[in-house]
Amino acid sequence: MPQTKEIEIVETNTKSSFAIISSCGLIGVNSYTVEIEVDISGGLPNFILVGLPDPAINESRERVRSAIKSSALEFPSKKIVVNLAPADTKKAGPTYDLPIAIGILTCYEPAIINKANLEGLYIVGELGLSGKVRPINGVLSFVILAKKKGAKSIIIPKENSAEASLIEGIKIYPVSNLTEAINVINNLENIPPLKHTILSDIKLINKLNVDFSDVKGQMLAKRAFEISASGQHHILMIGAPGSGKSMLAQRLTTILLPLTYEEKIETTQIYSAAGKLNKENSLIFLRPFRSPHHSTSIAGLIGGGSIPQPGEISLAHKGILFLDEFTEFPRHVLDSLRQAIEIKEVTISRSRRSYTFPCDFTLIAACNPCPCGYFGDNIKKCKCALNNIKKYQSKISGPIIDRIDLQIEVKRLNENEIMSTKLSESSENIKERVLKTKKIQSNRYKNLNISSNSHLSSKEIKHFCKTDKNGELILREAIKTFSLTARSFDRVLKVARTIADLGNSDIIKDEHILEALQFRLNTFQ
Numbered sequence: 392m393p394q395t396k397e398i399e400i401v402e403t404n405t406k407s408s409f410a411i412i413s414s415c416g417l418i419g420v421n422s423y424t425v426e427i428e429v430d431i432s433g434g435l436p437n438f439i440l441v442g443l444p445d446p447a448i449n450e451s452r453e454r455v456r457s458a459i460k461s462s463a464l465e466f467p468s469k470k471i472v473v474n475l476a477p478a479d480t481k482k483a484g485p486t487y488d489l490p491i492a493i494g495i496l497t498c499y500e501p502a503i504i505n506k507a508n509l510e511g512l513y514i515v516g517e518l519g520l521s522g523k524v525r526p527i528n529g530v531l532s533f534v535i536l537a538k539k540k541g542a543k544s545i546i547i548p549k550e551n552s553a554e555a556s557l558i559e560g561i562k563i564y565p566v567s568n569l570t571e572a573i574n575v576i577n578n579l580e581n582i583p584p585l586k587h588t589i590l591s592d593i594k595l596i597n598k599l600n601v602d603f604s605d606v607k608g609q610m611l612a613k614r615a616f617e618i619s620a621s622g623q624h625h626i627l628m629i630g631a632p633g634s635g636k637s638m639l640a641q642r643l644t645t646i647l648l649p650l651t652y653e654e655k656i657e658t659t660q661i662y663s664a665a666g667k668l669n670k671e672n673s674l675i676f677l678r679p680f681r682s683p684h685h686s687t688s689i690a691g692l693i694g695g696g697s698i699p700q701p702g703e704i705s706l707a708h709k710g711i712l713f714l715d716e717f718t719e720f721p722r723h724v725l726d727s728l729r730q731a732i733e734i735k736e737v738t739i740s741r742s743r744r745s746y747t748f749p750c751d752f753t754l755i756a757a758c759n760p761c762p763c764g765y766f767g768d769n770i771k772k773c774k775c776a777l778n779n780i781k782k783y784q785s786k787i788s789g790p791i792i793d794r795i796d797l798q799i800e801v802k803r804l805n806e807n808e809i810m811s812t813k814l815s816e817s818s819e820n821i822k823e824r825v826l827k828t829k830k831i832q833s834n835r836y837k838n839l840n841i842s843s844n845s846h847l848s849s850k851e852i853k854h855f856c857k858t859d860k861n862g863e864l865i866l867r868e869a870i871k872t873f874s875l876t877a878r879s880f881d882r883v884l885k886v887a888r889t890i891a892d893l894g895n896s897d898i899i900k901d902e903h904i905l906e907a908l909q910f911r912l913n914t915f916q
């Protein structure tokens with residue numbers, strides 16, 4: 392990038408001088424203000440960073456020094472102290488390079504930065520040795536924070552423009568190098584800010600190019616997916632290899648409602664904090680579909696690291712978390728998952744702080760019924776010893792299974808189904824029913840903080856899941872036959888609520904309860 396030459400080489404004559412620049416730090420997906428205080432005084436030349444910086448941030452000093460020199464400016468041979476306030480929060484990442492450099496340059500005499508323009512301005516960005524401003528993680532959260540704090544404008548790295556442009560009501564100035572940043576500060580009034588992106592103008596493309604019409608047969612599984620999409624219920628699929636489990640899971644996003652504006656911001660914020668936005672994927676518009684391998688580390692899956700980063704469960708926020716070969720996930724991973732499912736967020740504690748990431752996903756778990764995969768199959772014979780089958784199935788029994796509302800066996804297709812050339816019902820058709828059912832729920836729960844039947848608490852179930860007389864009789868019978876616990880009883884009622892909504896019925900009838908009971912597998916109780 393060629394650098395503009397509007398700034399002359401300046402002989403620095405820095406007596407004791409002081410500057411404060413507003414910048415941002417990231418905790419989880421949320422941001423907080425970091426005031427960067429720069430003090431330059433006479434004394435032995437030195438450059439000190441204080442305010443609990445992560446050791447990696449110390450490299451910032453070298454980048455700032457080189458970037459200033461490469462921008463045809465003299466680096467002061469004085470004592471420079473930079474304090475990152477508040478000092479009780481560990482600062483990590485290269486976010487502070489650009490504001491530190493601007494803070495140092497603000498102390499120059501004669502002045503090369505118009506100090507008055509720093510009022511109400513936030514600055515974030517990494518610097519390269521050449522003075523180039525590099526992209527950073529968390530820019531969307533930073534812009535949201537700056538706006539909330541009443542800032543008039545924010546300077547960000549040019550490559551983070553797409554995510555930043557989602558926010559209206561604050562002037563955003565993308566810059567590609569240090570010289571450009573100085574020019575922007577000195578000419579704030581004359582430089583046009585970034586244009587706001589209007590989300591409705593963006594045409595969405597189904598990149599996966601998959602549809603439920605591709606899936607032959609599997610009527611029970613498809614019904615389960617429609618119920619799941621309508622009431623946000625988790626699914627467990629058990630079936631032989633090649634029965635279509637992965638195929639079904641990949642199609643769930645095609646029948647989900649589009650993300651709302653708030654959801655787009657929330658999901659993009661998570662991807663931004665995780666550094667997962669790139670040129671092709673600069674904003675998250677479609678419901679995420681994440682399918683981490685069972686060998687993924689707990690930090691990769693749940694979130695973690697010395698400065699915690701969101702894991703796969705948070706990258707699946709407002710979308711699908713597909714866990715294939717579910718039995719292969721380590722026990723402790725499944726236990727963490729259980730908590731995440733319950734509270735829809737994950738909290739990671741570090742010595743001084745805890746970091747919270749949202750993780751409101753729909754879980755789609757899939758596994759074989761036994762180690763060889765063919766237990767219960769009507770064509771291939773299972774070769775496993777009974778002991779091994781029990782051991783295999785016990786890997787996912789217990790508390791985790793208790794939270795999965797829809798459990799289904801996915802049987803292999805028969806010859807007629809395989810040979811069939813008829814297209815099944817399209818995702819678009821199914822989605823229309825999902826949409827109607829979602830509307831019923833949002834009307835019913837408009838005064839509550841929930842959006843889906845699966846979110847109902849026990850108390851709310853009593854109020855919203857009333858059954859007719861026949862339904863009550865069936866439920867009484869089911870408690871005995873299926874040995875329903877209080878928790879699984881609630882689960883059946885929630886699924887029955889969604890089934891009744893799909894049938895546009897206010898009351899939960901016996902037929903809805905009978906269908907809900909179909910989605911319980913005795914294998915894993």
Ligand SMILES: Nc1ncnc2c1ncn2[C@@H]1O[C@H](COP(=O)(O)OP(=O)(O)OP(=O)(O)O)[C@@H](O)[C@H]1O
Pocket residue numbers: 605606607608609630631632633634635636637638639759804
């Ligand atoms: N119901 C179906 N309709 C059309 N094609 C199917 C169906 N089921 C399976 N197939 C075909 O078989 C392939 C394998 O299916 P899929 O990968 O979904 O099986 P799976 O149940 O996930 O198996 P595994 O247990 O080995 O993971 C699919 O890519 C598809 O071509």
Ligand SMILES: [Mg+2]
Pocket residue numbers: 636637638715
């Ligand atoms: Mg599969």
Ligand SMILES: [Zn+2]
Pocket residue numbers: 761762763764765766773774775
């Ligand atoms: Zn087997």
